[in-house]
Amino acid sequence: MIRIYGMHTCPDCTYVEEQVKGDGRYELIDIGAHVKNLKEFLKLRDSNPAFDGAKRTGAAGIPCFVLEDGSVTLVPENAGLHSRPLQDGTACSLDGTGC
Numbered sequence: 001m002i003r004i005y006g007m008h009t010c011p012d013c014t015y016v017e018e019q020v021k022g023d024g025r026y027e028l029i030d031i032g033a034h035v036k037n038l039k040e041f042l043k044l045r046d047s048n049p050a051f052d053g054a055k056r057t058g059a060a061g062i063p064c065f066v067l068e069d070g071s072v073t074l075v076p077e078n079a080g081l082h083s084r085p086l087q088d089g090t091a092c093s094l095d096g097t098g099c
Contacts, residue, residue, distance in 0.1 A: 001025060002079050005041045006063040007032040010092055013063045015084035016076055026079075031062065048072045 004026055006013030020026040031041045045051045045061050050072040054061035065079040066072055076083045084090075 001027050002068060003027045003029060003066040004063055004079070005029050005031055005037075005044070005066075010060075010062055011090035012084050012092075016063045016081055019076075019081050044072065050074060 002025060004013075004016060004020065006016065006028065008014060008017075008030055009032065017028060020028065029037050029040070031038045041062075041064065044064070044066070045055075051061045051064075051074070053059075054074060061074060063076065064072065064074055065076070067079060073079065
């Protein structure tokens with residue numbers, strides 16, 4: 001099963017969530033729903049090099065995908081999904097340039 005960490009207030013996360021509804025191959029974990037989920041995600045983010053680029057740019061690093069082999073990626077395509085189209089225009093970055 002592929003675990004997906006995200007939040008319902010993140011446009012990239014909701015785009016991914018729509019793709020996996022009803023698909024038992026994926027488990028959605030909303031890091032905003034409970035502090036336990038947030039701590040689990042932060043432990044992963046603090047220790048995994050897959051987040052290095054996100055941290056450098058000030059991104060949260062969600063959606064995050066933990067694949068069945070335990071590897072971590074921030075690329076939906078690596079989990080068999082599609083990224084949100086850039087022309088969507090929705091932003092969640094502090095500077096309004098994206099997510």
